[in-house]
Amino acid sequence: MRPVAGAPRDVHALVRAWVRDGGDPVVVRTSGSTGEPKDVILSHAAVTSSARASLERLGGPGGWLLAMPVTGVGGLQVLVRSALAGLDPVLVDEHDGLAAAIDAIPGDRRYASLVPTQVHRLVEAGQVDALRSLDALLIGGAAAPPELLDALDGVRVVRTYGMSETSGGCVYDGVPLDGVRLRVDDTGQVHVGGTVLFDGYADAAATARVLRDGWFATADLGTIDAAGRLRVTGRSDDVVISGGVNIGLPAVTRALRGLDGVRDAIALGVPDDEWGARVVAFVVPDAGADAPPLHVVRDGVEASGLPRTWAPREIVPIAALPLLPGGKVDRVALRRR
Structure with a gap:
């Protein structure tokens, strides 16, 4: 199996058929932001379970803005959610600016998914007004600084937590999506279980190190409060000893x-x-x-x-x-x- 690759429109056509008809698992290559990239194997059931749970939490299907690479799980999920809604995503690069792209989003509801760096640049460019017309702006991939969230007054922001191994965002504003289980062990390490989990890595040894008894051991540290809300406090590799x-x-x-x-x-x-x-x-x-x-x-x-x-x-x-x-x-x- 090869990782997802290709031009956005070409990949969208393939994803639309895959969502409708089912098929073999897809492979998404992780970003490798802290080390070597890994090839993550995601089943049709896991990816579509995640997408359906996301749409249910957001308030129903709608049109999506595609502003992330489709080779990553964030962009892939925009295509999958669009396919479930029976709508084509709107590519930012095909329009004259963000406002024009958002205006072109079809459907009764309009969504976008961005990473904090993208949002920061939009804030600096004075384009927050365009974001206010969205029914929801998902921000994930990294923690959003409080000052960035403060700058998004009037925007319905949904902070997401997840990774390629969980088919994308699996926790919205601290609350797990339907079908997602969370636990934190005695060291503070966050573990994720449920219907959205990956089948494993292409590297079986790497899989065995993190996937055991239906639980994925993330590299994140956190706490879960009495209401079941997750708060991520850092990463195990974000602490150095000097x-x-x-x-x-x-x-x-x-x-x-x-x-x-x-x-x-x-x-x-x-x-x-x-x-x-x-x-x-x-x-x-x-x-x-x-x-x-x-x-x-x-x-x-x-x-x-x-x-x-x-x-x-x-x-x-x-x-x-x-x-x-x-x-x-x-x-x-x-x-x-």
Whole structure:
């Protein structure tokens, strides 16, 4: 089996027939944002179960905006939901801007699915008004910063959690879709079960490491409250040990993004002979500005309420964070710099 590939309209025609008639599993290649990509095998039953549960949660079938690669699970699910609704998706690239594309979405209900980076760029471009006409805007693929959500006043935002192995988003605003089971083990690791799970990876050994007794062990950490609502607190690989200190990289990233003169940033751990690992800040400065010097960044991270031992030991100015086709930050590329 080969991963999904091809031009969006060509893939849509194939997906429409596959949704209607059934067939062999499809293969989706993960983004590989933190390491080597994996080929994920998804059955017809899993993919369509996810899509039907999504539409049920959103309020019914409708037309969809396609703004993500169809080679990834996010774009694939837009095609599947469109096929279930009997409607063609609207491709952003085929229209003169976002507003025109949204206006062209067919059906009684209109939906879009984007990653936070895409939404951030739309906010910066002053295109939030166009998003307000949607019946729902799904945001997934990565955690959406609170300040980004605040900028979407009047937009019905649905924060999704999921991955290729769960046929896309399987938890909406913390609540699992119908047919999805969640549990958190004693270490805080999130496990997902239910009808949306993948059959496995093309690599059987990799499958055995994460899929056991009907449960998929994610790389995410989280909690489940008394109402069954999931809160993702980080990733198991988002914690580095530097000089014997456990450092939560998402918290450092949030602190960096709040510094004056910083347009965007991410904190990553890189190997270090002395410290075991050191925290490096990849910083995109404001237009026309230089990145803040290291001592200013370290002071700012500490002023945000984090221990000074968590502050970056190196600053790497960069014009823009490299992104994978699905919109996630390419951490592997950054670590190679």
